[in-house]
Amino acid sequence: MFPAKFEYYAPKSVKEAVTLLAKNKNAKILAGGHSLLPAMKLRLAEPSALVDVGKIKTLAGIKSAKSGTTIGALTTHATIAASDAIRNHCPAISEAAAAIGDWQVRNRGTIGGSLAHADPAADYPAVMLAVGAEFTAVGAKGARKIKAGDFFKGALTTALKPNEVLTQIKIPAHQPSSGCAYVKFAQPASRFAIVGVCAWVKLDANRNVEKASIGVTGACANATRARAAEKALEGKKPDDAAIKAAAAHSSDGMDCLSDIHASAEYRAHLVSVMTERAMKAAVERAK
């Protein structure tokens, strides 16, 4: 209930935030606080300082452009779930946002906070991998881009450097004849994903699968692509049988987690079931 002592800063700009991070060893960025604050109250995390980015107005918001949709890191899950722009462009993100926690969490929690925290069972990472999102991180030397595929390094570990602030998430422009969907099997207590799968698919002129991309969260220590299933689908006509056959390979090579909620074997099975469901929905949207 009572965190250990910490300093608190509320910078007005990203630059100021970066400076504060550099000055304070073991500082943590506070965004929505829905993962960090409980950890602090349980004294599982004892940062020396909190750099509260909540007052940096430029960090929140959704912008649509021809090149894609940009989501500010401080945008809440509730805002994302309710955004028509996102639903029209990439409904998998809406589905992931709407499936996070409960109303309270969705109203406070932010996409940047969730991605930077990189909980192995968080929803967004599956979508980011499947749709090929690109992140912007700002550090002392300025901004750099990180591809989603290079971002998730392990449980609670990302490519972000200690002094960097994740500022925005870019979802690439919609491609014709493509569709995506996120399907989740929730852990009944936390509502995190025991397994969550995002499928993205692009059909060619013959309505065969030109390209498939499948992101899986919850199953392993970090979100990952189901490449064997992607390969199994590409070039195929995406009928139920082909999708089922491909989904059977979706957990190939995955080192699935085992805990009190699901064994590794059950998680692997759920990866197949959720992949099948996500792929069917994505194909429908691509048509």
Next chain:
Amino acid sequence: MATQIIGSTVKRREDPRLITGNGKYTDNMTLPHMAYMAILRSPHAHARIKSIDASKAKKLAGVLAVFTGKDLKDAGINPLPVGWLLPEIKIGPHPALAIDTVRYVGDGVAAVVAEDRATAKDALDLIDVDYEPLPANVDGEKATQGAPQVHAEAANNVAFYFKIGGGDADAALKSADGVIKQRILNQRLVPNAMEPRAAVAHYEPATGQFTLYNTNQNPHIIRVLFALTTGHPEHKTRVVAPDVGGGFGSKIYLYADEIVAYLASKTLGRPVKWTEERSENFKATTHGRDHISDVEVGYKKDGTITALKVKTWANQGAYLSTFAPLIPTFLYAPMLQGPYTIENVFCEVWGTYTNTTPVDAYRGAGRPEATYLLERAVDLVAGAVEMDPADVRKKNLIPAFKENYKTCMAYVYDSGDYPAELEKLLKMVDYPKLRREQQAARKQGKYIGIGLSTYVEITGAAPAQVAVSLGAGAALVESALVRVMPTGKVQVMTGSHSHGQGHETTFAQIVADQLGLNVEDVEVMHGDTDKVPFGAGTYGSRSQPVGGAAVYIATQRVIERGKKLATHMLEAAEADVVFEGGKYFVQGSPSKAVSFGEVALEAHWPRKVPADVELGLEASAFFNPANFTFPAGAHLAVVEVDPDTGKVDLTRYAAVDDVGKVINPMIVDGQLHGGVAQGVGQALWENTVYDENGQLLSGSFMDYAMPIASNLPLYENARIETPSPVNPLGAKGAGETGTIASTPAVANAVIDALKPFGVKHIDLPLTSEKVWRAMHSRVVK
């Protein structure tokens, strides 16, 4: 008008205060010069304490004192009491703070008192405890099989052995057409009241007066237990349970924490507050259930159940909590006959010590364990004789009776009509149509399951002499004081306690109904030993059948006292005066009447009554019922199981209950709704997991799945009323029926859905993975 108040839906009078955030809970209490306490809890399930070094903690600015088990012992404080003494019980002493050994994760080791909460918490990190970890035992059955010893006092970790039976179960099993053997588990649950526990201990050095404000369900019992434990005299002790945010049984007991707070307050001469954190609540507040049972059920080919034989290992945790020995014995084993005519039942129980959080009553307390086991057994018999589960129940239900059905074991049921409940339920849901829909769905690869549960349970403790003969350390009568004021307004003091039950509404309804007043004219007070007469408190659905009955009787006495006054005011003979519709008048002459208000005024400012007539208008009553009450009912659940994932969706829930005479239908519905949710939680989600070292793996809401509204359907419920003959209201307890009935109804529904897969039993909770494994013939873990 007046006679309609009992039985009508009156909105809960406590709700405006509670839902606008104006409740006064223990943690809202702030006293001048108050200090704050935090408890250091053992991270080990079993360890020897080699040393405790609190010197660094004591040096932290703001820290006032650190207490250890030795300090409590030196102050002459006794171990925590066990209030239900079975023959040959082996009590492992439970010091309020561990002395040499810690016995579960969460066992208190030291307490820090500081100027503020955060400092107290910081100081905990500065206490160095040198532990020598010992091997732990966590399984209630394996505890008896050469596991590490929790207490030297209890060989093989057996705290108590209990057996009870009726008829001859062994002979009946031998002569049965068939016998089914099944191991049935009833998993451990965490009560998780919305408000965690809290205490404000206030010792006043100048007077030696001690006040304990804390989250409890039974202030007078807490005061007695507190006095016996601390040696602080009962008459100089006041216990206040202000607004309490739910208990479900977990706040009946005297806990270690308030004892430590008492010593801290007495030592420092300052009020001391302690408030439990949620993660502490998971570990340091009692748990419920945790039975392992081996069941043998004998039956005839026609579905008649002839015998039930049960062995149960009831995990009691590391220490016996206040009423723990009662739960898996008298509230469990003699209820295994259930609502059926089974003539041969035998049950033996081993209450065992393990290195886990102590287990005590949790909503239903013993009856959910008995009902779940029995209802699973009935469905197993239905499967074996290939009969519909509804038909097997009809075959075995006890026929309607108005009073005194003698079971084959200890209890005599008060009144009931179990077949009518089942019939009403089946009609309500159109059962034959449901079954047809189920068949049609199966053809489309959809797995729908229908589950029944017919139950009877025991409430309204207790006939005092019976309770004492069964081991109660305190009698369980209930009191009421009805005090009429000069203006005719009424205060009611009750020894029972509301922490969600709605006494402020229902008890006022009883009084207003009798006196011909409006509910607004009656104020109900509870929860303060300085205000209310002695009473045993609220648990086991006893408030209405015992506490409400006491209120009713006291009100009748007020009416009789008023009659003496009215007699003089009417210048009539007492035998001719009647009281009806809030007025006294001579039989046959209602136009010449004195109102209750006029009598109340006369009682305080006499004008007409002679000097020798006793003035004032109040009466008290202690109610000691002749028997328990036995609510009963029939519940039905419909589920759909996803064959790909094993996920269970509860799609429909219907219930018919008999809780005797209903005072407030809305409140009884509310009790049922909440109770059903809790029972569904046990069936599908809630699970308390310890690893083999005794670490609690499900110690937060991130891992312990509570039932939530969005996972539940709208309930359909109805009632029949067979008034209880054992109290003047005809009421039976209504607080626990939903919890008791719903777990087996849902479990039976899930297993019914899996019938095409040949599944006969899965242990609780029916998680997606377990269901999936059962469907796909994988080993169920």
